[in-house]
Amino acid sequence: MLQTIAELFETWFCESRKQSDDFIVVLINKILVGAAALSASDIHFQPGRNGVEIRFRIDGVLHILGCVPLEHSSQIAARLKVFAGLLTYKVDVPQEGRVRSGRVEGIAQEMRISSAPTLFGERIVVRFFSPENQCQSIESLGFEEPVQQYLHEVITRRSGAVLIVGPSGSGKTTTAYALLRELAHCRETTRSIVSLEDPIEHAIDGVAQIEVSSHPDSGKTEHNEKSRTLSLDRMLQYMMRQDPEVLMVGEIRERRTAEAAFQAALTGHLLISTFHGGSAAESIGRFLELGIEPFVLRNSIAFLFCQRLLRRLCSCSKKIEQQLEIRLQGKNLRVQQYFEPCGCSECGGTGYAGRIPIAEILPIENEVIARAILERSATRIIQQLAQEQGMTSIVENVARRLETGQTSLLEAKRVLG
Ligand SMILES: [Zn+2]
Known part of the structure; x- marks a missing residue:
């Protein structure tokens, strides 16, 4: 069965929606774990007119997963910033912080999370550091x-x-x-x-x-x-x-x-x-x-x-x-x-x-x-x-x-x- 990245995202979105109490928390977790499983190097959360567009960079190329309604933009940013110990109430300055491995359930790699204020809200980029056991030898x-x-x-x-x-x-x-x-x-x-x-x-x-x-x-x-x-x-x-x-x-x-x-x-x-x-x-x-x-x-x-x-x-x-x-x-x-x-x-x-x-x-x-x-x-x-x-x-x-x-x-x- 062919399942594209966009179809995968659709599934994560629907599953998270069902657990209505913590919709964004569940969705973000699925996105992070999914990105790690697909060996993505970066995740972009980019707010725009049509919502927060989510993209994965895999093998150097960006792929669009889909959009989350714009009303969730600040919630998404806040959730991700908490992982990296960034100030959630400061939304008008760029911030950057690290997330130690194991901090997010199901993710063994270290991550760097950066935020930047844009016209439609905070743009968040998650960068995965390469796994420690990778490229040990020539x-x-x-x-x-x-x-x-x-x-x-x-x-x-x-x-x-x-x-x-x-x-x-x-x-x-x-x-x-x-x-x-x-x-x-x-x-x-x-x-x-x-x-x-x-x-x-x-x-x-x-x-x-x-x-x-x-x-x-x-x-x-x-x-x-x-x-x-x-x-x-x-x-x-x-x-x-x-x-x-x-x-x-x-x-x-x-x-x-x-x-x-x-x-x-x-x-x-x-x-x-x-x-x-x-x-x-x-x-x-x-x-x-x-x-x-x-x-x-x-x-x-x-x-x-x-x-x-x-x-x-x-x-x-x-x-x-x-x-x-x-x-x-x-x-x-x-x-x-x-x-x-x-x-x-x-x-x-x-x-x-x-x-x-x-x-x-x-x-x-x-x-x-x-x-x-x-x-x-x-x-x-x-x-x-x-x-x-x-x-x-x-x-x-x-x-x-x-x-x-x-x-x-x-x-x-x-x-x-
Ligand atoms: Zn193939």
């Missing part, structure tokens, strides 16, 4: 064999910068954490490991985790004095005095953090970080724009790769045996066959189940690439040279996944734009 990330080997090589290094590039929602943070966990759990060599995070999602044994603010000047603001978090760049400089061997920086976003990070990598530390960008080659240009000198990039970056997450087609997909010319990121590609999503009860009618990570590894230590960086070559040139040196680009990789039915054309277009 293997569990699900990359292809050569990428796994590459990541294993990364953690044997003693110095240099390891940069994981990708747009938001590409899984780069998950990869960084898996590397950190492998380093921390390595029994052969004990290393001094420090990570600077915004926020800390899970405690990792053997790592000194420090919560910082990623905003460079926020150390001075009122908010931060209250929460006592230092800005990332300042904390990074400070931690250099604490004898670290491995440093993880959640994300490099601006010049000062970039400078401090590359400095650490150049002075005998292994630095792991993520960076926002469309491709590995593009990140070089963006670091140059931030004011980092080419020779610093050339000498400090040891590993540079870019990744994407594509939704994996459910086994209910349909094979189309027909040649197809496609254009992805300005490149024309031809596939011999492709697959389309269908939908079944297994995948909640979405046609997809889980995600596939895809990586592009820039051969940063290759002489040709090194020279191109020193000459401040354009992204296009670096990309072309890297492919000549044997790099498989993300687009080529995706085309192969289309042909083998791992993902769909629509999904490839959604992710690669």
Whole structure:
């Protein structure tokens, strides 16, 4: 029996309605437990003219469940805010708080709940932190064999910068954490490991985790004095005095953090970080724009790769045996066959189940690439040279996944734009 997410919601709504005394309490519980069961990463409660629209983000894509009449808006907001210990009577300021695992019956994950005042009432977003047992190892990330080997090589290094590039929602943070966990759990060599995070999602044994603010000047603001978090760049400089061997920086976003990070990598530390960008080659240009000198990039970056997450087609997909010319990121590609999503009860009618990570590894230590960086070559040139040196680009990789039915054309277009 096919049951879509909207149909599921319909059932929850009717069942809750029957228990009229605590309608919203029961409904919210069903929504939270249902979201966790469908592995949603976020739930949105968005008040609008037609009611409070409820959406789940599953595998990076938003799905609309349905609406609850607008008259229940404040009740919904209040119920959710109570879980996170937020002030229910304050409805005109944004608030944010955490919900410990086990606080809500039937939910084992930690959640973060944030509220924001909007025209029709408070918009509430629930974010599920990934389960603690997820992505403990490099293997569990699900990359292809050569990428796994590459990541294993990364953690044997003693110095240099390891940069994981990708747009938001590409899984780069998950990869960084898996590397950190492998380093921390390595029994052969004990290393001094420090990570600077915004926020800390899970405690990792053997790592000194420090919560910082990623905003460079926020150390001075009122908010931060209250929460006592230092800005990332300042904390990074400070931690250099604490004898670290491995440093993880959640994300490099601006010049000062970039400078401090590359400095650490150049002075005998292994630095792991993520960076926002469309491709590995593009990140070089963006670091140059931030004011980092080419020779610093050339000498400090040891590993540079870019990744994407594509939704994996459910086994209910349909094979189309027909040649197809496609254009992805300005490149024309031809596939011999492709697959389309269908939908079944297994995948909640979405046609997809889980995600596939895809990586592009820039051969940063290759002489040709090194020279191109020193000459401040354009992204296009670096990309072309890297492919000549044997790099498989993300687009080529995706085309192969289309042909083998791992993902769909629509999904490839959604992710690669
Ligand atoms: Zn299916």
